[in-house]
Amino acid sequence: SVPSQASSDDFLQCLREKMPSELVHAQGSSDFTAVLVSSIRNPKFFTDTTVRPLCIVTPTDASHVQAAVRCGRWHGVRLRVRSGGHDYEGLSYRSARPEVFAVVDLANLRAVSVNKFESTAWVDSGATIGELYYTIAKHNPQIAFPAGLCPTMGVGGHFSGGGIGMMMRKHGLAIDKVLDAKLVNANGDLLDRAGMGEDLFWAIRGGGGGSFGIVLSWKVQLVHVPSAVAVFKIPKTLDQGAIDILTRWQVVGPLLPRDLTIRVIVQGQQALFQALYLGTCRSLVATMGYQFRELNMTSADCQSMTWLQFVVGNTDTPVEALLSRNTSLSTFTKNKSDYVRTAISKDVWRNIFSWFAMNGAGMIILEPHGGSMDSIHTAATPYPHRSGVLYNIQYVVFWQGDGTATTTWLGNFYDFMANYVSKNPREAYVNYRDLDIGQNVVMDDVSTFDSGKVWGEQYFMSNFERLASVKAAVDPTDYFRNEQSIPPLLQEH
Ligand code: FDA
Structure with a gap:
């Protein structure tokens, strides 16, 4: 049920009684927009038609968060919570449907x-x-x-x-x-x-x-981590054998020693092999010669640096850059994901590269699994994509201005990939949130289990039902909900 104007006012009043009023930023207040955009990554969700929160609460203490939940429950206003605002569908600060809600933004609670x-x-x-x-x-x-x-x-x-x-x-x-x-x-x-x-x-x-x-x-x-790690980035074009090397990487990447991770970014007619090795360049060159000779990696490709500098992305930028919370609102993005359990053949990779020569093409990022991911049981945590997964695929398209060509490309390419990735369910990663794979249906003010199952089994496979049971035990009235929140598994099932 949508709260009336009266209950929205009562909600704001309740918040202001329970925390310093400068922590409550109501729509229409002078700083509302600045607080709202402070961590928005994707300008797609900051338009005139975006469904925005009634207010944003910026707690400085746990008691403020508790008060926000209590006020919300009393006055029938739902809360969405935002930490870093990087949700690919913006669900931490916007609603895909008309809804009255408030945001609890945790940016001040960051010790x-x-x-x-x-x-x-x-x-x-x-x-x-x-x-x-x-x-x-x-x-x-x-x-x-x-x-x-x-x-x-x-x-x-x-x-x-x-x-x-x-x-x-x-x-x-x-x-x-x-x-x-x-x-x-x-x-x-x-x-x-x-x-x-x-x-x-x-x-x-x-x-x-x-x-x-x-x-x-x-x-x-x-x-x-060792005091220095070894890093390389090796691009391979089609002429340099990108397809053969990538085909081989699919089976080698997940079997490499656990200290070595090589991920791949495919964009244009090139595959970029990016590695982190928890050891020295010398030992990395030896390991590569023995385990993945096809990449032809030499000591000239290798850079040694601290782990923190690796995270920064290069050795020129000061590590203090990691403290910047600034995000840019200039690039629109759309992301999707897949998991690959059976290596894709060379012929199919040839076809895939032809997709990357098309108008509107984006990129894919391949993250190898294996190693300790293979030895953690599927049910140990809700993340089910463990033993047997070769790698995760993240599809990324970005644009400025009109995104039609690139989002159409993404939809078509994702359909094409269906034959070559995991099936029944087609697995997806919840942190690469994608509302195209399904959204909850709300009946009698509760998200239905059956609607959640559609997208939920893709993200969580056999763990979905346990998640829904936990939800029924801790939040049976479905207070914390969004378009892809876990629905409660109520008795009648
Ligand atoms: P945000 O605040 O938008 O929240 C995301 C979701 O979690 C929302 O539903 C929100 O309500 C909920 N939520 C937030 N805080 C909560 C809290 N305290 N308690 C309960 N619920 C909470 N992923 C990855 O695994 N590896 C990677 O390398 C990357 N890289 C990457 C790069 C870029 C540029 C982006 C935009 C995203 C990624 N991601 C990623 C995906 C990332 O893990 C995902 O978007 C996270 O949900 C982001 O967390 P935030 O707190 O920033 O999101």
């Missing part, structure tokens, strides 16, 4: 506290991944954390959906290293792991953001 003796850290959801990496390395350059590459991503959303990164073949996903968490549930209670219980703790580590409550902070296990 990172490292325990050097335990090699653990508590990190608040509003911190960016860049802030986390920087703070850890400042304590000790030989400790790090296995998560994604884009430094402006928020910890809250990123951890909620998994966290694919260049060390996952050795250490797993970000969620595999979460030891504890603090969450505000749909009743406004603040719970740690012991308080929330193992089912809910399981669900928040990969079940996707926005379904179970607002995670305020995460305790993580840090990992050891």
Whole structure:
């Protein structure tokens, strides 16, 4: 039910009674737009017709988050939570359907506290991944954390959906290293792991953001990295054998030693092989000669640098760049994902490259699995794409101005790929959120299990039903919901 104007006013009044009024930014207030765009990545979701929040709350204390949930429940206003705002469908700050909702923006809650003796850290959801990496390395350059590459991503959303990164073949996903968490549930209670219980703790580590409550902070296990890592980026054109090398990479990449990750970016008529090796250049050259000779990697390709500098992307930029939260609103994007369990043949790769010669073509990023991803059980966390996955594909198109050609290209290319990727279900990664694969239907004010199953089994496979059971136990009235939140599995099923 859509709250009336009266209950919206009561909601705002309730918020202002429970926290400093400068933390409540109502639509129409002078700073509303600035706060709204502060972490929007994709200008697609900042237009005149975008369904915007009634207000944005910027808590500076856990009690403010609890108050926002309680006020929301009392006055029938739903909350969406935003950490870094990188959701590919903008679900943390806009609604795809007409709806009255408020946003809890956690950007002010971003402390990172490292325990050097335990090699653990508590990190608040509003911190960016860049802030986390920087703070850890400042304590000790030989400790790090296995998560994604884009430094402006928020910890809250990123951890909620998994966290694919260049060390996952050795250490797993970000969620595999979460030891504890603090969450505000749909009743406004603040719970740690012991308080929330193992089912809910399981669900928040990969079940996707926005379904179970607002995670305020995460305790993580840090990992050891050498004082210098070895890095290369080797482009191969078609003439240089890109197709043969890529065909071979599909089976070699997942079987390489766990210290070595080689991901591939295909764009235009070129494949770019990007590697991180947790060791020396010398030993990397030897490993490559032995395991993946086809790439012809030599010591001239190799650069040695600190792990933190690798995260920055080059050795010229100061590591302080990781602390910047600035995002640009200039590029429109659309993303989709797939998983490959059976290597794609050389002939098909030839066809794929012809797609990349077309008007409107985007790029694909291939992230190898294998290594420790193979040894973590499918049901250990909600992220089910473990044993047997060769690699993940992320499809990316970007544009400025008119996006018709490139989004049409993406739709057609994704259809073409159906034959060559995982099937029944066609697997997808929840952090590469894609509303095209399905959206919830709401009946009697609750998202239906059957509508959620359509997209949910693609993201979570056999873990979807357990996620829906947890949702029924902790939020049966479906207070925390969006177009792709986990629906409650209610009794009649
Ligand atoms: P945002 O704040 O938009 O939230 C995403 C979702 O989680 C929303 O539904 C939101 O409501 C919910 N949510 C946010 N905070 C929450 C909290 N504290 N508690 C509960 N729910 C919460 N992924 C990856 O695995 N590896 C990678 O290398 C990259 N790289 C990358 C680069 C770029 C440029 C982008 C835009 C995205 C990626 N991603 C990625 C995808 C990324 O992991 C995904 O978009 C995350 O959800 C982003 O988290 P934010 O907190 O920034 O998102």
